[in-house]
Amino acid sequence: MQTSDAAVPINIFFIPVQSTEAADTSGAAYQYPLNTDLVAPPPPPSVSLNPGDTLLKVSWTNPGDDPDIAGFTVWSDPPAGGATSGGCSCGGAPGTGANSYVGADAEVPGVDATTRCMDAESEAEAGESDGALEGATDAPGEAMESGSVEASMPEASSPEASMPMPEASTDGAPEASASDGGTDSGSASVPDGGGDAGAVNCSPINIGGGGGSCNSVALTGKSFVVGGGGGSVFTEGGTPVYDDAGNIISTGGEGGETLSGGGIAEIDPKYKGYELDDKVPSPITLTGLTNGHSYVVVVTSIDAFGNVGPVSTPQCGQPEPTSDFWKTYKGDNGSASGCALEAGDGSTSDLPLFAFAVAVTGAAFMRRRRTRR
Amino acid sequence: MIARTVVSAAVAASVLAVAPAAFAQDDRVDTLGGLHHRVYESPQHFAMELRLAPSFYPDVDTDPSLGGCTPFKSVFGPGKTLLLSGEFDWQALRIPHIGTLGPGLGIGYATFSGNAPLATATSGGCITSTSTSSGESTSLNIYPFYAVAVFRADGLWKDLGVPFIPYAKAGLGGALWQATNTLGTSNFNGDKGQGYSMGVQLAIGLAFNLNVLDPGAAREFDETMGVNSTSLFAEWTDASLNGLGFQSNPLRVGGTMWTFGLAWEF
Numbered sequence: 001m002q003t004s005d006a007a008v009p010i011n012i013f014f015i016p017v018q019s020t021e022a023a024d025t026s027g028a029a030y031q032y033p034l035n036t037d038l039v040a041p042p043p044p045p046s047v048s049l050n051p052g053d054t055l056l057k058v059s060w061t062n063p064g065d066d067p068d069i070a071g072f073t074v075w076s077d078p079p080a081g082g083a084t085s086g087g088c089s090c091g092g093a094p095g096t097g098a099n100s101y102v103g104a105d106a107e108v109p110g111v112d113a114t115t116r117c118m119d120a121e122s123e124a125e126a127g128e129s130d131g132a133l134e135g136a137t138d139a140p141g142e143a144m145e146s147g148s149v150e151a152s153m154p155e156a157s158s159p160e161a162s163m164p165m166p167e168a169s170t171d172g173a174p175e176a177s178a179s180d181g182g183t184d185s186g187s188a189s190v191p192d193g194g195g196d197a198g199a200v201n202c203s204p205i206n207i208g209g210g211g212g213s214c215n216s217v218a219l220t221g222k223s224f225v226v227g228g229g230g231g232s233v234f235t236e237g238g239t240p241v242y243d244d245a246g247n248i249i250s251t252g253g254e255g256g257e258t259l260s261g262g263g264i265a266e267i268d269p270k271y272k273g274y275e276l277d278d279k280v281p282s283p284i285t286l287t288g289l290t291n292g293h294s295y296v297v298v299v300t301s302i303d304a305f306g307n308v309g310p311v312s313t314p315q316c317g318q319p320e321p322t323s324d325f326w327k328t329y330k331g332d333n334g335s336a337s338g339c340a341l342e343a344g345d346g347s348t349s350d351l352p353l354f355a356f357a358v359a360v361t362g363a364a365f366m367r368r369r370r371t372r373r
Numbered sequence: 374m375i376a377r378t379v380v381s382a383a384v385a386a387s388v389l390a391v392a393p394a395a396f397a398q399d400d401r402v403d404t405l406g407g408l409h410h411r412v413y414e415s416p417q418h419f420a421m422e423l424r425l426a427p428s429f430y431p432d433v434d435t436d437p438s439l440g441g442c443t444p445f446k447s448v449f450g451p452g453k454t455l456l457l458s459g460e461f462d463w464q465a466l467r468i469p470h471i472g473t474l475g476p477g478l479g480i481g482y483a484t485f486s487g488n489a490p491l492a493t494a495t496s497g498g499c500i501t502s503t504s505t506s507s508g509e510s511t512s513l514n515i516y517p518f519y520a521v522a523v524f525r526a527d528g529l530w531k532d533l534g535v536p537f538i539p540y541a542k543a544g545l546g547g548a549l550w551q552a553t554n555t556l557g558t559s560n561f562n563g564d565k566g567q568g569y570s571m572g573v574q575l576a577i578g579l580a581f582n583l584n585v586l587d588p589g590a591a592r593e594f595d596e597t598m599g600v601n602s603t604s605l606f607a608e609w610t611d612a613s614l615n616g617l618g619f620q621s622n623p624l625r626v627g628g629t630m631w632t633f634g635l636a637w638e639f
Contacts, residue, residue, distance in 0.1 A: 050508030052489065052555060057508025285508070285555055323500060324489040324511035326552035326559030326566035328444040329624075331500045335438035336624035338552075338565040 040307035041068045047299050049317035056317045059283035070304040289319045417601040417638050420462040424634040429456035429483050432625040442499035449485040456483040462523045472526040479519045486512035509555045515626045519546040519574040536585040546574030546612045548626045570614040570623035578608030600639045608632040
């Protein structure tokens with residue numbers, strides 16, 4: 001078993017065998033180079049939340065020049081537009097910027113980046129990898145278009161499933177993993193770790209695990225994919241798809257609303273070019289949330305093969321009303337009004353009046369000029 | 374040497390700035406009566422200004438309806454910002470030995486931004502900001518514009534070669550404005566935070582004609598590009614956007630400020 005956080009070559013040898021004769025191995029070995037990446041990148045460090053009016057700004061520290069990171073996925077529980085009851089509990093009082101996560105942290109799997117899916121790998125080495133591979137193959141919604149897509153499946157943590165096809169590994173892995181990152185490509189973007197640590201198949205994240213106030217709400221639903229390919233930079237996933245065991249195998253959906261937030265323009269170049277510099281897509285803003293409701297947010301990293309890494313330490317935040325300039329001005333009984341009011345109060349419908357005034361002034365000047373001539 | 378460098382830089386900038394207009398001149402006769410034109414002078418009908426007001430701060434908080442509250446300062450602080458603008462003048466009338474008079478149009482841009490404070494408390498009837506900033510941005514974008522009559526007293530320069538040109542401007546001023554947050558245009562109970570304000574635009578200033586520093590380069594610039602003079606100027610600008618009588622409740626996004634810049638006459 002070879003592990004690496006970067007692509008490594010794998011040689012597969014084929015030995016022709018005829019049923020009526022003994023195997024002839026002399027000069028019959030064929031090398032078929034495949035590149036794969038077996039280890040997903042760690043989550044970005046120092047993830048933090050900053051609340052706003054129906055929004056949360058998610059920030060993290062630039063992970064630096066890490067060639068293994070091709071993008072990020074931001075997960076919220078509940079998702080935007082989702083349930084406003086239940087969910088997780090946040091420590092601290094609203095307005096204090098508190099983001100402490102109250103839940104069974106110890107049971108949040110995948111926080112430790114280095115141990116994610118090691119049990120699965122170990123079991124694979126022990127000869128139980130067939131189960132993982134079959135499970136991945138049989139997973140609903142797994143209509144893969146290329147080997148690289150298949151390689152990006154979380155279930156593909158086992159070595160066999162992680163191998164992309166040669167052509168995919170050389171040309172399109174980023175796009176494949178991007179378009180599938182947490183949206184519509186089967187279980188590709190569903191971070192694993194399992195509700196109970198050590199699950200062979202790296203079942204979906206369940207914040208709170210077996211206890212805590214978040215027990216009933218899995219970190220599922222919509223994901224906010226950063227660095228999506230195909231021109232879709234920020235994609236909010238749709239309805240998640242569950243397997244028979246209740247695990248998320250797809251966050252579903254495609255397209256959806258475009259999220260606002262700083263750094264959007266920098267996401268695509270970073271993703272496509274595998275470049276990491278100061279323009280990493282942080283912060284981003286999750287919008288469409290409900291004020292006063294708690295949201296748990298984690299961030300995962302994705303590599304060029306679509307491997308989704310473990311989640312960051314969960315952060316909890318509550319969107320809260322703010323007083324931007326206009327609200328403050330109006331709250332202070334400022335009398336100016338915007339476009340919603342009638343002409344004469346500074347609405348843009350007054351513009352023709354101003355244009356008329358300018359035109360009259362100009363005409364008067366021109367008339368005076370001609371008179372003098 | 375420094376002066377020559379300044380003139381050269383100004384000339385170079387001018388080439389890029391006014392070349393199209395200069396090429397449009399197809400004759401060398403001043404129909405407006407430039408009786409004292411020197412031999413090398415081309416007709417002069419227009420002026421253009423690149424304007425920088427580094428200490429712009431709008432009069433929003435002077436709105437009487439606020440009752441002494443200072444929402445602008447509360448959100449954006451006391452810091453001033455740069456107002457960048459441009460102006461184009463038509464020197465339609467030349468008054469011999471005195472100067473030029475004509476209309477001018479200007480447009481500019483300035484923005485104030487910051488993080489919107491979290492839920493705020495009311496103190497003494499005014500909303501006071503908390504010390505905790507939210508993850509939400511807030512900004513006020515201002516797009517000033519004006520139409521003014523411009524008088525430039527360049528008689529001293531034309532007749533005596535004194536390189537100082539006092540000038541004055543007066544007319545209508547206005548500004549489009551938009552208050553935004555992370556989600557777009559701000560909204561308060563259905564009242565969108567965008568509109569425009571009207572008022573009066575006044576200015577007085579003094580320009581220093583750079584031609585005096587390098588007459589040779591200036592003459593060549595005139596002969597090749599049709600630019601008669603290049604000037605540095607300092608101007609006291611007063612944009613009182615308080616409604617101009619017919620607008621009852623404008624957002625007072627105008628203000629008084631010092632404006633500096635470069636002007637070309639051609």
